[in-house]
Amino acid sequence: MKLYKKGDASSYTLGVFPTIELLKQRPQNVKRVVVHSSIEQNKGYPVIQTLCQKHHIPIDIHDRTIEKLSPKNNCYAIGVFETYQSCLQNDNHVVLEHPMDMGNMGTMMRTMLGFGYKNLVIIKPAVDIFDPKVIRASMGAIFHLNAVYYDSFEDYYQQFSNRKFYPFMLEGATNIHQVLPEKPYSLILGNESHGLDDHYLNYGQSIFIPHSEDIDSLNLSMALGIALFHFSKEQWEGKEVLKENI
Incomplete structure (x- = not known):
């Protein structure tokens, strides 16, 4: 083998x-x-x-x-x-543009599953999700997800234009704490090194995550975790959840 x-x-x-x-x-x-x-x-x-x-x-x-x-x-x-191909459900999506870090990808898959998100859009070029390093970092979460590659965001947009888009950008117009999600929606995050281009300002409601001036930006997987926590708060209110062992 x-x-x-x-x-x-x-x-x-x-x-x-x-x-x-x-x-x-x-x-x-x-x-x-x-x-x-x-x-x-x-x-x-x-x-x-x-x-x-x-x-x-x-x-x-x-x-x-x-x-x-x-x-x-x-x-x-x-x-x-x-290896296999998946199909996206018309539910809430996570869209990652050009993710290149295997560890980050696996961590983000696991985080998605933890917050109940199962539809992942990956804009090429990007890391190979079937690389064993990604699978291991995801702790097997990849097998719960519908992950689909697209050659460009425009290709994805043409297929799923009838939804709310939330691109996460340093120059975003709205503080994440002021956003009330409209479903179904797509959360869009950029590459680990340079984020999203300005043309994403033309799609939906751009969002920024406030943080101190002591850092220039958040790690991609951390930013996604914050986004998923905020956008999924309603579904967890009043429910019994599994508590993490510390």
Whole structure:
């Protein structure tokens, strides 16, 4: 089995938890699961066994494959799967223009899922979401999402123009704390290094996130987290939620 290269027809998870998420959400795409001989010590292994048995997916014990593909020594399972295409739902969207950092992408996917967002638009050029580094950083959240690439924002806009657009910009016209969301909407964020171009001021209601003068900008994944928290507040009010263990 070879290391993943951008555009390959197959990719793989790195770790027990992402592999379980793959088996739960996309079993139809899984080709096989490769495990380390010491995986029986891991409490997630019975879950993998049950899911593989249910979906008739073979399990191979092969330490060399694990050691070859995993950059870390604590990887006990790899899920090999066929890459796939998704379709966007006419719900609230997150739009990322030219995201290039694999760790950021995985973190943003996990953050999206945590706040109940499942539709991700990616404007090319951009990172490959099926790179194992992205999958691992997402902790398997990628398998819950509908992620679709577009060659340009205009291509996306032509397909989903009947919605509210909120581009996040340093020169945004409205403080995020003053925004009352109109659904369905698209939250638009730019590249890690240069944000959104001024032409996005022509789309919808531009927004800025206020912060102190001690920094020049927020990290992209942090900005997205703040945006998702603000725009999803209504859906969590009065609900029982899972509390993070600290």
